[in-house]
Amino acid sequence: xxxxxLNVDFDNQGMHDEIDSMQRRARDFRPVFRKIREELxxxxxxxxxxxxxxxxxxxxxxxxxxSWKATRFPGAPPLVQTGKLxxxxxxxxxxxxxxxxxxxxxxxxxxxxxxxxxxxxxxMPKREMIFEPVGAAKHWVxxxxxxxxxxxxxxxxx
Numbered sequence: 001x002x003x004x005x006l007n008v009d010f011d012n013q014g015m016h017d018e019i020d021s022m023q024r025r026a027r028d029f030r031p032v033f034r035k036i037r038e039e040l041x042x043x044x045x046x047x048x049x050x051x052x053x054x055x056x057x058x059x060x061x062x063x064x065x066x067s068w069k070a071t072r073f074p075g076a077p078p079l080v081q082t083g084k085l086x087x088x089x090x091x092x093x094x095x096x097x098x099x100x101x102x103x104x105x106x107x108x109x110x111x112x113x114x115x116x117x118x119x120x121x122x123x124m125p126k127r128e129m130i131f132e133p134v135g136a137a138k139h140w141v142x143x144x145x146x147x148x149x150x151x152x153x154x155x156x157x158x
Contacts, residue, residue, distance in 0.1 A: 026148045033104040036140055043133040045090045051078055059125035085111055
């Protein structure tokens with residue numbers, strides 16, 4: 001019986017280059033963190049503008065304080081007098097951001113009274129401003145996988 005011999009040569013340099021690119025992207029998640037920062041800014045601003053609807057709604061102001069506020073800050077929504085707190089949330093770029101290639105931490109500028117609104121006190125209900133949106137963790141993991149795999153929009157290898 002005759003033997004059949006088949007030799008196949010292929011250039012796998014492109015595959016090696018792509019794997020190298022994936023490894024490089026897996027060492028630096030800063031592009032993903034910048035996207036997450038913008039998504040948080042959008043969610044937190046939407047929450048603020050909707051009186052906390054994203055977190056189940058904020059308790060209304062008590063009658064005495066609402067009356068006081070209406071005379072001094074007419075038309076101002078809850079949690080707004082000067083706008084400093086809202087502006088710190090609406091512009092996460094003004095937030096303190098500690099970012100390296102593998103981790104990120106966002107915090108608001110030092111606004112002394114923010115914690116009282118965020119966590120409440122014995123005299124004031126909690127009005128949560130800073131939160132993780134529903135489904136965000138899963139979405140962020142998908143963004144990280146996409147970043148490693150395709151560089152957030154480059155050609156898909158696998």
